[in-house]
Structure formats: C-alpha cells, structure tokens
Amino acid sequence: MxxxxxxxxxxxxxxxxxxxxxxxxxxxxxxxxxxxxxxxxxxxxxxxxxxxxxxxxxxxxxxxxxxxxxxxxxxxLAVLRQDNALTARLTVRDLVAFGRYPYSRGRLTATDQAKVDEALGLVGLDGFEDRFLDELSGGQRQRAFIALVLAQDxxxxxxxxxxxxxxxxxxxxxxxxxxxxxxxxxxxxxxxxxxxxxxxxxxxxxxxxxxxxxxxxxxxxxxxxAELLKPLYGMDINVSTIDGRLIVDVFG
Ligand SMILES: Nc1ncnc2c1ncn2[C@@H]1O[C@H](COP(=O)(O)OP(=O)(O)OP(=O)(O)O)[C@@H](O)[C@H]1O
Ligand SMILES: [Mg+2]
Known part of the structure; x- marks a missing residue:
C-alpha cells in the first residue's frame, strides 16, 4: 500500500x-x-x-x-513522467535497459536482457530496438518510455x-x-x-x-x-450505462 x-x-x-x-x-x-x-x-x-x-x-x-x-x-517503484524530455541520443534498447540499472548497475545479465526484450515486446516495439529515440514517432517514443517502466519490474x-x-x-x-x-x-x-x-x-x-x-x-x-464530474470539470457531463459499461459523454 x-x-x-x-x-x-x-x-x-x-x-x-x-x-x-x-x-x-x-x-x-x-x-x-x-x-x-x-x-x-x-x-x-x-x-x-x-x-x-x-x-x-x-x-x-x-x-x-x-x-x-x-x-x-x-x-x-517505477514512474513514467508526464514530460519525457530527453536530449541524449539513445537507442530504444539503451533507454529500456536503464530500467535494469537498479538491479545490474549497467552490467546487464541474461535476465536483464530478457526483461528488456519482454518489455519491448509488450509495447509492440520489437524490431525498433536499434532506432534512436529521435527517429521514432511521438507515440512510438511514448511506448519506449512505458517499456522502460515495465522493464524495471x-x-x-x-x-x-x-x-x-x-x-x-x-x-x-x-x-x-x-x-x-x-x-x-x-x-x-x-x-x-x-x-x-x-x-x-x-x-x-x-x-x-x-x-x-x-x-x-x-x-x-x-x-x-455525473454529479461528481460536473463540478470537477465545470462542464455538462453525462454518465450512462450501456451493456453494463459506464459511458461518459461530455457536452462542449
Ligand atoms: N515549479 C513550479 N513552480 C510553481 N508552480 C508550479 C510548479 N510546478 C507546478 N506548479 C503548479 O502546481 C499546480 C499543480 O501542477 P501539476 O503539474 O501537479 O498539475 P496536473 O494535475 O498534473 O495538471 P495537468 O493535467 O496539466 O498535467 C499547477 O497549478 C502548476 O502551475
Ligand atoms: Mg500533470
């Protein structure tokens, strides 16, 4: 907790x-x-x-x-920050490998490598390992940072x-x-x-x-x-249930 x-x-x-x-x-x-x-x-x-x-x-x-x-x-505990401004020219694999630093301090073991590969696979970035971060789209880069958090395990x-x-x-x-x-x-x-x-x-x-x-x-x-969300956002918001699922509608 x-x-x-x-x-x-x-x-x-x-x-x-x-x-x-x-x-x-x-x-x-x-x-x-x-x-x-x-x-x-x-x-x-x-x-x-x-x-x-x-x-x-x-x-x-x-x-x-x-x-x-x-x-x-x-x-x-691992955290993905809102702004991942990173200026260093890193490959996707190098970035995700940082997630293993608390365990291996930079000398990656076979387990660390496997965790990195697993995290890359989970976010659908296999095949992008050797790309530099500035060669990715915004969404691909975001997924690389999510993989970094997952690799930290x-x-x-x-x-x-x-x-x-x-x-x-x-x-x-x-x-x-x-x-x-x-x-x-x-x-x-x-x-x-x-x-x-x-x-x-x-x-x-x-x-x-x-x-x-x-x-x-x-x-x-x-x-x-709706009665909690309306004052929270100061907007007209409707919450309905469709097939047992809550659906939030926002009227702008
Ligand atoms: N370094 C700073 N100096 C002064 N005020 C700050 C600083 N950082 C954040 N704030 C203020 O703290 C408040 C909370 O910011 P925070 O980033 O936690 O909001 P948030 O809920 O994450 O918003 P968002 O949905 O825009 O990401 C904001 O009013 C912001 O302007
Ligand atoms: Mg924020």
Whole structure:
C-alpha cells in the first residue's frame, strides 16, 4: 500500500498540493483524474521521490520513502513522467535497459536482457530496438518510455498520462497491458488519465483531484458519476450505462 500522510507542496506561498490522508491499496489499477493543474503530477512526483514535499510523508508498504536508498526504492517503484524530455541520443534498447540499472548497475545479465526484450515486446516495439529515440514517432517514443517502466519490474508502477500521443489502438493496448500487469503479475498500477472512459473501463479505483486536494476516492461507479464530474470539470457531463459499461459523454 502507498500511504500519503499530511502531504503538502508549496511554491513560495502558493500551495499546489495539500492531502491529509490518502491510501492507494496494494494491487489493482488506480486512476487519478482531475483538471489541468489539479496536482496529479505533483502527487506522482512526491510519491516517487522525484520531488520533495514541503511537509508530510509517503509510506511504501510501511517504509517512509525518505528512508530508502535510491536503488532500493527503484526496485520497488517505477514512474513514467508526464514530460519525457530527453536530449541524449539513445537507442530504444539503451533507454529500456536503464530500467535494469537498479538491479545490474549497467552490467546487464541474461535476465536483464530478457526483461528488456519482454518489455519491448509488450509495447509492440520489437524490431525498433536499434532506432534512436529521435527517429521514432511521438507515440512510438511514448511506448519506449512505458517499456522502460515495465522493464524495471517493480511492485508499484506509476504512469503520468501514458496514453499521450497514442492512437486509439495503442491506447487500448497499453491500458490492457497495465490491467494484465495488475491481474496476472500482482503489480499495483497508478495511472493519471484524462480520458474518463478509459478510467471507467480499466481502473478499479478512481482518485479525483481538484486544486491540490483529493476530492473523491472510490470504486469506478462511486466516482464516475455525473454529479461528481460536473463540478470537477465545470462542464455538462453525462454518465450512462450501456451493456453494463459506464459511458461518459461530455457536452462542449
Ligand atoms: N515549479 C513550479 N513552480 C510553481 N508552480 C508550479 C510548479 N510546478 C507546478 N506548479 C503548479 O502546481 C499546480 C499543480 O501542477 P501539476 O503539474 O501537479 O498539475 P496536473 O494535475 O498534473 O495538471 P495537468 O493535467 O496539466 O498535467 C499547477 O497549478 C502548476 O502551475
Ligand atoms: Mg500533470
């Protein structure tokens, strides 16, 4: 379980995150939703120690993440950032191999190689191993970064808008992949999503954020409800059930 306690982040006097308590249960897929600027990426950065909080703590299966060595944390939790600005000229294989660094420190074993190949296969990038990242399309590059997280083979995997730049086919494939990681491998997947239909279809839990706070948490039917989503986004939103599936319609 990831436990967030009294966590806050300020930039100068400006508070951008303020969460009294939030538990992300072990196992399953949790979707974080909410408008631009709600604090979703800030929360993921604090949970993964990419950023330091102004106050409060994050516990990973009972361990305060501040007490963990970098390698130990990286063997337990991996994160895909929202902006993967990377200037180095790397091949796809070199990038994904970084996911094995916490285990092998750069000397890849046969197991590491196999994990890299497996991750590349899972995102459908076999055959692209030797391409440089700047020779890929935006969606292919995004999938290479998803493969990097998968290769890290951690119990907890956090993804900040992993569907960015993906066509609908690959978006569905990535969500199914995350679902399988949870169902078959027992991983805990936390994913920031803007597409509420993807959240409704593929997540177990939904965390709704607004103005730096968690405003709703619960199962999909508990949170994906028009009366909660309308004020969250300030829009006319309709939620219906078709063949047992929740469908979110947005009227612009
Ligand atoms: N370095 C910074 N300095 C000042 N304010 C910042 C900084 N980084 C983020 N913020 C502010 O923190 C708030 C939360 O940002 P965050 O990136 O967590 O939002 P988000 O929910 O991920 O939004 P999006 O959907 O656009 O990705 C925003 O108001 C943003 O402007
Ligand atoms: Mg963000």
């Amino acid at each position: 990831i436990r967030v306690q009294d966590l806050s982040k300020h930039y100068g006097a400006k508070p951008v995150l303020d969460i009294d308590a939030l538990d992300l249960p072990k196992g399953g897929v949790a979707a974080i939703i909410g408008p631009n600027g709600a604090g979703k990426s800030t929360l993921l950065s604090l949970i993964s120690r990419l950023d330091t909080p102004s106050a409060g703590s994050v516990l990973l299966d009972g361990d305060d993440i501040r007490s963990l060595k970098s390698d130990a944390l990286a063997r337990r 951690t119990d907890y995997a956090l993804f900040d808008e992993p569907l960015n730049s993906l066509d609908i086919n690959h978006a569905v494939a990535v969500m199914r992949l995350l679902r399988r990681a949870a169902d078959e491998l027992g991983k805990t997947v936390v994913v920031v999503l803007h597409d509420l239909n993807f959240a409704a279809r593929h997540a177990d839990h939904v965390i709704a954020m607004q103005a730096g706070r968690v405003v709703h948490t619960g199962t999909v039917p508990e949170v994906i409800r």
